[in-house]
Amino acid sequence: MDRIPVLQMGKFLLVTIQVDLYDRLALNLESDLVQMVNKTGARGVLIDISALSIVDSFMGRIIGNIGSMSKIMDAETVVVGIQPAVAITLVELGLELKGVSTALNVEKGMALLRRKIGSFEDTQEEEHDDNSVE
Amino acid sequence: MDRIPVLQMGKFLLVTIQVDLYDRLALNLESDLVQMVNKTGARGVLIDISALSIVDSFMGRIIGNIGSMSKIMDAETVVVGIQPAVAITLVELGLELKGVSTALNVEKGMALLRRKIGSFEDTQEEEHDDNSVE
Numbered sequence: 410m411d412r413i414p415v416l417q418m419g420k421f422l423l424v425t426i427q428v429d430l431y432d433r434l435a436l437n438l439e440s441d442l443v444q445m446v447n448k449t450g451a452r453g454v455l456i457d458i459s460a461l462s463i464v465d466s467f468m469g470r471i472i473g474n475i476g477s478m479s480k481i482m483d484a485e486t487v488v489v490g491i492q493p494a495v496a497i498t499l500v501e502l503g504l505e506l507k508g509v510s511t512a513l514n515v516e517k518g519m520a521l522l523r524r525k526i527g528s529f530e531d532t533q534e535e536e537h538d539d540n541s542v543e
Numbered sequence: 544m545d546r547i548p549v550l551q552m553g554k555f556l557l558v559t560i561q562v563d564l565y566d567r568l569a570l571n572l573e574s575d576l577v578q579m580v581n582k583t584g585a586r587g588v589l590i591d592i593s594a595l596s597i598v599d600s601f602m603g604r605i606i607g608n609i610g611s612m613s614k615i616m617d618a619e620t621v622v623v624g625i626q627p628a629v630a631i632t633l634v635e636l637g638l639e640l641k642g643v644s645t646a647l648n649v650e651k652g653m654a655l656l657r658r659k660i661g662s663f664e665d666t667q668e669e670e671h672d673d674n675s676v677e
Contacts, residue, residue, distance in 0.1 A: 412594065413561065413594065414559055414561065414591060414593045414594045414624065416557075416559065416591060416593075416624075416648075416649045417648070417649065417650055418552070418649055418650060418653070419650070423550075423557075423649075425548055425550065425559050425561075427547065427548065427559075427561050427562065428561065428562065457548060457550060459548045459550075460546065460547065460548045490548065490550075514550075514551065515550045515551065515552055515557075516551055516552060516553070519552070
């Protein structure tokens with residue numbers, strides 16, 4: 410497999426990462442995602458990593474890259490399904506996942522994205538992003 | 544990896560199959576899915592196979608099994624993202640994907656599921672399942 414599918418669901422794109430990312434897979438994912446954001450006008454990107462039991466600095470960097478790229482394309486990125494062990498590793502490795510928010514699962518991630526997009530479109534609405542790790 | 548994540552999105556469950564299924568992975572997926580249907584009361588199961596460029600008779604049988612199991616649990620199954628080559632292979636292998644509907648992509652699959660569930664809940668509503676391969 411050299412490509413991770415990017416699924417469109419309304420205004421959002423969903424990516425489930427189930428295997429460890431290696432160089433080409435990561436580059437393909439980055440380019441597929443920005444192209445999909447461009448083509449579909451998506452406002453949010455959901456990345457589900459619930460299948461990953463470990464995460465390394467490379468993976469952390471790629472997720473950060475995706476967040477930054479999406480931001481430039483005017484889309485928010487939310488990482489969901491972070492396993493407890495992965496959360497521990499992220500902190501111990503000192504990985505910050507800059508520009509990326511997190512949520513417990515896909516449903517909560519979607520709700521967070523809707524709030525974020527809504528609060529951009531309607532700035533007087535208050536934002537309650539308790540899960541933000543920005 | 545010995546588990547494919549099952550994502551809950553409202554009334555639906557979403558599974559993206561990105562790797563070839565082997566015995567244990569397939570059994571885990573089947574049991575995870577029925578448990579999730581039971582736990583969440585999901586009415587529909589979406590299986591995205593857009594990452595698969597080939598499909599064999601084992602995979603076809605597993606998808607058929609999932610469809611039958613979900614049906615017993617009162618949930619509809621829709622397979623989405625079937626690549627042209629996979630469609631050709633399915634027909635040439637004589638695999639029927641019994642009890643499973645298909646749609647071009649996740650969005651159309653969700654629309655199909657909504658129509659199906661709606662039509663069950665409201666029987667006087669007409670059903671237009673052009674993509675059904677039942």
